[in-house]
Amino acid sequence: MKRHPILLGALVLTTACGPGSDASPDSGVVAFTGATVWDGTGSPPLEDATLLVDAGRVVSLGTDVEIPQGATEIDLAGTFVTPGLVNAHGHVSGRWAHADVSDEIRRVYGDLELFARYGVTTVNSLGDGEVVLAAKDSASPMATRARLRAAGPVITASDPEEAREAAEANATAGADWLKLRVDDNLGTTEKMPWDAVTAVLEVGEARHIPVATHVFYLEDARRLLSMGTDMIAHSVRDVAVDEGFVEQLRASGACYVPTLTRELSTFVYADRPDFFDDPFFTRHALATEVERLSEPDFMAAMSESRAAAGYREALNRALENLIVLAEAGVAIGMGTDAGPPGRFPGYFEHLELWMMVDAGMTPEEALRSATSVAARCARVDDVGTLEPGKWADFLVFAENPLEDIERTRSLERVYVAGETMEEVPPGSPGR
Numbered sequence: 001m002k003r004h005p006i007l008l009g010a011l012v013l014t015t016a017c018g019p020g021s022d023a024s025p026d027s028g029v030v031a032f033t034g035a036t037v038w039d040g041t042g043s044p045p046l047e048d049a050t051l052l053v054d055a056g057r058v059v060s061l062g063t064d065v066e067i068p069q070g071a072t073e074i075d076l077a078g079t080f081v082t083p084g085l086v087n088a089h090g091h092v093s094g095r096w097a098h099a100d101v102s103d104e105i106r107r108v109y110g111d112l113e114l115f116a117r118y119g120v121t122t123v124n125s126l127g128d129g130e131v132v133l134a135a136k137d138s139a140s141p142m143a144t145r146a147r148l149r150a151a152g153p154v155i156t157a158s159d160p161e162e163a164r165e166a167a168e169a170n171a172t173a174g175a176d177w178l179k180l181r182v183d184d185n186l187g188t189t190e191k192m193p194w195d196a197v198t199a200v201l202e203v204g205e206a207r208h209i210p211v212a213t214h215v216f217y218l219e220d221a222r223r224l225l226s227m228g229t230d231m232i233a234h235s236v237r238d239v240a241v242d243e244g245f246v247e248q249l250r251a252s253g254a255c256y257v258p259t260l261t262r263e264l265s266t267f268v269y270a271d272r273p274d275f276f277d278d279p280f281f282t283r284h285a286l287a288t289e290v291e292r293l294s295e296p297d298f299m300a301a302m303s304e305s306r307a308a309a310g311y312r313e314a315l316n317r318a319l320e321n322l323i324v325l326a327e328a329g330v331a332i333g334m335g336t337d338a339g340p341p342g343r344f345p346g347y348f349e350h351l352e353l354w355m356m357v358d359a360g361m362t363p364e365e366a367l368r369s370a371t372s373v374a375a376r377c378a379r380v381d382d383v384g385t386l387e388p389g390k391w392a393d394f395l396v397f398a399e400n401p402l403e404d405i406e407r408t409r410s411l412e413r414v415y416v417a418g419e420t421m422e423e424v425p426p427g428s429p430g431r
Contacts, residue, residue: 029054030418031067034077038402040371040385045402051081053392056142056417061386079412080400082367083386084121084393085349086374089212089233089257089335092125092132092148096286096345108135111345112145115338116421117284118346119411121393122147124378125339126179126212126233127154133173141391144416149378151177151212155200156192163196167203176379178204179233181214182224186310191220201228210379212257216314218245225252231377232256233335235318237263246328255333255377258322260355261348262337263315269293269342270303280409281347293342323360333377334370350408363405392418 030053037049039061050065051058067073097110108131115123123146125132136148152170155178157163167178180200184191197213204211210230215221218236225232225248235258236245249256275281276290292298302308326332334356338348349370356366375384382390398410414421 029059029068029071031065031071031073032076032081033067033073034075035079035081035396036400037061037081037386038367039387040083040368041387042368042372045080045400048077049081051386051392051394053418056392056419058386058388058390058392060388076396078398080397080402081386082395082397082401083371083384084116084395084414084416085119085334085370086122086124086378086380086384087115087120087335087338087349087370088124088231088255088333088374088377089126089259089337090115090120090123090345091337091339091343092123092128092135092150093339094131095341096289096339099288104131105135105138108132108148109139109143109145111339112148113421114284114286115146115345115349116144116414116416118350119395119408119414120146120346120349121395121414121416122149122375122378122380122383124149124151124177124335124380126151126177129153130173133175136176137174142417142419144419144421146416147380147383147391147393149176149380151175151179154214155180158190158193158196160193160195160199163192164199164203167200168207171203171207171209175209177231178209178211179214180211182220183214183216186216186307188307194223197224198227204228204230221245222248225249225254228252230254231333234259234262234337235314236321237314237318239317241321241324246325246330249325249330250328253331255331255373256325257333257335257377258318258356259335259337259352260315260318260322260359261343261352263311263318264351264355265337265342265348266311267302267305267308270299270308272299275347275351278409280350280411281344285344285347289341289344319355319359322356326361326365331373331377332369333374334366335374335377353405353408357405363402366405367401391416 032051036045036047038045052060092111094107096114097107132150136150152175155166212231212233213224213229217238336348336352338345353366372384394415396413399407401407
């Protein structure tokens, strides 16, 4: 059978027959054939591979997979396939949904659909409203939008008992994570007191819920690791990390999530950024947010902001620290802090990958940080790689991003649980 490259908005579907199969014509088994597949485990890509999917999960992947009789075959020849991207630190609120969606849970789903359209198929939302927890609980694992992990509201209380109560409330509401902040916002506010931090960590340990901590300073990160935090949820941005910190991260098993694009968003809109004209960005970007950030008064205020200047300097330190930690083999999970104003869900995850590689990581290191490593950091065990039993969340690219990370722009199609996302035409309501 001659195979043809996949086209955006169209699939080549055939019925494949093979001997010795017990699959029935309506079994729901799908064979994705002909692509080069990188499974996210660290193994080399497989050329002309077959990915077999049943009930939304991977059955097998290989170059000699027998296609069951009656299975549907989807021809992906000429393309490159990777697992879906996992954002270990994002935010979901509903602010990015179509303007005509009023139901709060449906608006949360709108955010998740936007993430997925850019290939982000799992989001660990570290700080969100109660409606996000409700949306998580009511979501179907087969829905074609990003999967959701959620922390509930960020815990910022200064009083230990209030902090403990807030943590208990999030845990009871079904939070997958607890999130707290230990930061003074460049010296403009008071940090969360250590006895309040301790109270949250104690709840996390008692309720078997991991704790992620927003940090800025190296000494705070050291102390938090010694106290048992499970994630350093932003870069160390004040001074250079040292070997002692590297060893502490290794020994703790905690993940380091740089969120480089978080820093970028604090100053990049002083001028119109080049990515506003990137066709890959404009494919699904929220037009009203682009307009807001392009207002002359907004850009002028950002260009004069002391905080913007401070965070620009902090990004340089974050990039230097990232490479030290990456070369030392520390577990680095891709995260962006995308979701708040100015931090575009979906596109910022690609921008994060490009920045990681510009800093010195290889494309494969960056992609692993955004798939298998990010899944492990987010404590999700059924995504992040294309292995039997895991959800068939995967991306189809026209070009190989392992050769050039910016080829993630060649994303043609997104599959969640083996089902492709429907395309949204430019100019759709709210976009």
